[in-house]
Amino acid sequence: VLVATGLVANAQFFVGGNIGFSSMSGKSEVTTTFDNKSETVLSYESKISNFEILPVVGYMFSDVIGFGATVGFVREATKVPTDPMKKEYNDVTKTSGFAFAPFFRYIFANFANIQLYADAKLPIVFGSEKRVYEQDDKTIEEKGTLDHPKTFEIGFEIVPSIAYKFNDHISVNAELGLLSLGWNQIKRSYYQEDEITSTTTEGWNKTNVFGLGVNSRVPFSLGFVYTF
Numbered sequence: 676v677l678v679a680t681g682l683v684a685n686a687q688f689f690v691g692g693n694i695g696f697s698s699m700s701g702k703s704e705v706t707t708t709f710d711n712k713s714e715t716v717l718s719y720e721s722k723i724s725n726f727e728i729l730p731v732v733g734y735m736f737s738d739v740i741g742f743g744a745t746v747g748f749v750r751e752a753t754k755v756p757t758d759p760m761k762k763e764y765n766d767v768t769k770t771s772g773f774a775f776a777p778f779f780r781y782i783f784a785n786f787a788n789i790q791l792y793a794d795a796k797l798p799i800v801f802g803s804e805k806r807v808y809e810q811d812d813k814t815i816e817e818k819g820t821l822d823h824p825k826t827f828e829i830g831f832e833i834v835p836s837i838a839y840k841f842n843d844h845i846s847v848n849a850e851l852g853l854l855s856l857g858w859n860q861i862k863r864s865y866y867q868e869d870e871i872t873s874t875t876t877e878g879w880n881k882t883n884v885f886g887l888g889v890n891s892r893v894p895f896s897l898g899f900v901y902t903f
Contacts, residue, residue: 692747722754722764725752729776740780741782742780744776747774796833800828802825835855848900849898860884861882863880
């Protein structure tokens with residue numbers, strides 16, 4: 676009872692959130708030489724971007740131990756060039772989801788205003804894929820098909836982080852998703868009906884991943900925390 680009372684008396688309520696963004700794109704160049712004549716072809720590859728915004732709320736029961744949860748939105752967009760020779764992206768596949776992750780926090784080092792800590796998280800994401808592209812001067816949207824299913828993710832990960840305290844109430848933190856260690860499972864379920872042949876197709880597939888950087892859509896995210 677004395678220990679429990681002491682923990683509650685020293686509890687600190689905190690709120691905040693993290694924002695992360697990443698983008699990856701590329702291009703290739705091939706030069707062919709024949710009969711002393713050279714021809715160079717430049718082609719563009721798909722562009723992949725990730726964005727997440729995750730508000731957080733939690734309690735620190737002591738100077739080193741706490742728990743909380745993040746609730747927010749995650750999105751991945753893959754843009755495919757209509758013509759590889761041109762930098763025009765008219766074919767986009769988006770995966771959007773609602774993310775929830777309870778976590779346990781342990782602060783393992785304090786250096787003046789700098790804290791090093793790790794969060795043990797149980798991330799859960801409900802999402803869906805959607806493709807939007809141009810065909811015959813029309814915008815076509817596909818969602819919930821064989822190629823663009825609904826998704827469900829669950830996993831466990833340990834994410835190292837660093838925080839800088841400006842004062843007793845305000846601090847900024849950075850999550851190092853690239854160094855996270857854990858397990859993640861993605862389940863994709865789909866349903867499709869063909870009105871012409873009067874047939875339906877439904878099913879699902881699961882993917883399990885274990886290792887460093889698991890479920891890390893962005894390698895680095897920046898956050899803000901206010902402690903009451």
